[in-house]
Amino acid sequence: MKDITSQQAKVLNCIQLYIKKTGFPPTRADICRELGFKSPNSAETHLRALEKKGFISIESGTSRGIAINNPETSEEDLGYPIIGLVAAGSPTLATENIEKNVNCPKGFFGSNFDYFLRVKGLSMKDAGIMEDDLIAVKKTQDVKNGDIVIARIDDEVTVKYFHRHSPSIIHLQPANNDFSDIEVNLEETELYIEGKSIGLIREN
Amino acid sequence: MKDITSQQAKVLNCIQLYIKKTGFPPTRADICRELGFKSPNSAETHLRALEKKGFISIESGTSRGIAINNPETSEEDLGYPIIGLVAAGSPTLATENIEKNVNCPKGFFGSNFDYFLRVKGLSMKDAGIMEDDLIAVKKTQDVKNGDIVIARIDDEVTVKYFHRHSPSIIHLQPANNDFSDIEVNLEETELYIEGKSIGLIREN
DNA sequence: AATTATACTGAATATATATACAGTATAATA
DNA sequence: TATTATACTGTATATATATTCAGTATAATT
Structure with missing residues (x-):
């Protein structure tokens, strides 16, 4: 997993907080609102960078299709x-x-x-x-x-x-x-x- | 919290499994696909029933805006x-x-x-x-x-x-x-x- | 010096999605 | 008996959303 930049870390943290607060991942627009970006493409490019570096997964064509790749909690009990x-x-x-x-x-x-x-x-x-x-x-x-x-x-x-x-x-x-x-x-x-x-x- | 019906329980379980699997909540169509419903309104009405009974929260106008109300924060019990x-x-x-x-x-x-x-x-x-x-x-x-x-x-x-x-x-x-x-x-x-x-x- | 990655604005668009409306049917309840 | 809750199908649509394209700018590699 490559190095994360400080802006990318902010975006990643923003996603985690958003999920914790709402129960579902943010849209590009949500990220912009949280971090003060004025274009959804700002969020988009950061997301693609985070995906490329392995921190998140993005389901293409899917609204809010962001999943955080957490290797530790991957094997969790479904019951x-x-x-x-x-x-x-x-x-x-x-x-x-x-x-x-x-x-x-x-x-x-x-x-x-x-x-x-x-x-x-x-x-x-x-x-x-x-x-x-x-x-x-x-x-x-x-x-x-x-x-x-x-x-x-x-x-x-x-x-x-x-x-x-x-x-x-x-x-x-x-x-x-x-x-x-x-x-x-x-x-x-x-x-x-x-x-x-x-x-x-x-x-x- | 009122009683849940067996069908509603299936929908709730389906949502939980979906989140566990993908990292984000399902759409109405996703629920239909998982449970075999043929109309998105089947999922919609079940979701509204689950919301009314307090099992989930639905963010209006928001795609995948489903949050489960039982965070199940159970820290590992002493038993x-x-x-x-x-x-x-x-x-x-x-x-x-x-x-x-x-x-x-x-x-x-x-x-x-x-x-x-x-x-x-x-x-x-x-x-x-x-x-x-x-x-x-x-x-x-x-x-x-x-x-x-x-x-x-x-x-x-x-x-x-x-x-x-x-x-x-x-x-x-x-x-x-x-x-x-x-x-x-x-x-x-x-x-x-x-x-x-x-x-x-x-x-x- | 020429790429490449980062970090944005701004506009446009195809489509993913929530949600209303119109039905049908059964069981439970008042 | 009328009413409400449950449990669906099926169609339609406004809008929420991902995603592309066109730019601008800076810093880091090659």
Whole structure:
């Protein structure tokens, strides 16, 4: 990264202050107003110089498309996404399925996990899993009998106890007498294990 | 701050992710692209709803003029202590009672809380509170009927539903048929409300 | 001596963007 | 029952904004 001139430093500082104050970067005109320039091109040339020297990035054709290149804070925690347990379809990490992100420290639960799943229904009530609870899901196919798994059968996603009765027969057991076991014959029906529960969070 | 709807939460999350990714807030069109909307007015109305509810600020007439109102200035927390629910005695924050500290961000559950209590027994089983669960406890005497409270009667601490039947009669109800109600006559017995449960964490 | 980078003013313009207006539809609430 | 909030599509437009072009001037390199 090349040397910055004093005027360029003023512009860079102005951008940082502006973002801190408003939450979004300044326009060329904003910089002019802050620093007393009379032409937007003054800001423009300074911005291009700062970009060339690596202090900022400029998204072309984009209003306020200025980003400060901070190598230190680049690897920041986005947190874990909360995904709704949709009746049909696979819970994917696509933006449109993410309810919000939870700033949860890594290794909060003993082992690592990938996302939170918001529970619908009471089929696991007796396991202490209630409606709207958040299950910490570890994406894995390595599940043992008795594990609480997130399983998908024909596009329907469900949370149940996992029990392999024979190489091709798997039982998905609810923890609620009002629900019945789901017996899956792997030779007839496709079963996909999305992962297993390694923890739970409830907000009330 | 009013309740956020699930769609509004998605929009808010989308904005946060966009800022994290690019360094500047999205346009209405950007939000549409991320979430699959086909009209910029979809984003607009969600933004106005989020503004009305206080989650964001919008600078009028300003491109990308979206600022998130929760600066989430959470400095790295010292963490919350986990306190064992001892059969007798008050759960105090003294060092000798602290099982360990959990590095949990402030405001992790909607409201603030003071410590985690490790649950013993199954008296609140039907409320989804299982043995060894961690209850997030907010120290307060301001409890309403139906709240899950941490109560102390004669040095014995217990977690139960709170129900005031008359000014001097309080029922502490378990959520398990194997246990019976505790009726407390405040004129005869001293009852101290340590606080109430505002959340729960389970590690398995 | 000829570039090249810095540091500006001033005007012009294509387009990126916010935002209003006109609809449709459903669920919740008074 | 009427009303409000939510959740969208679709079109239109004033303006906010990036960006180019044309200059002027000084200092630092090559």
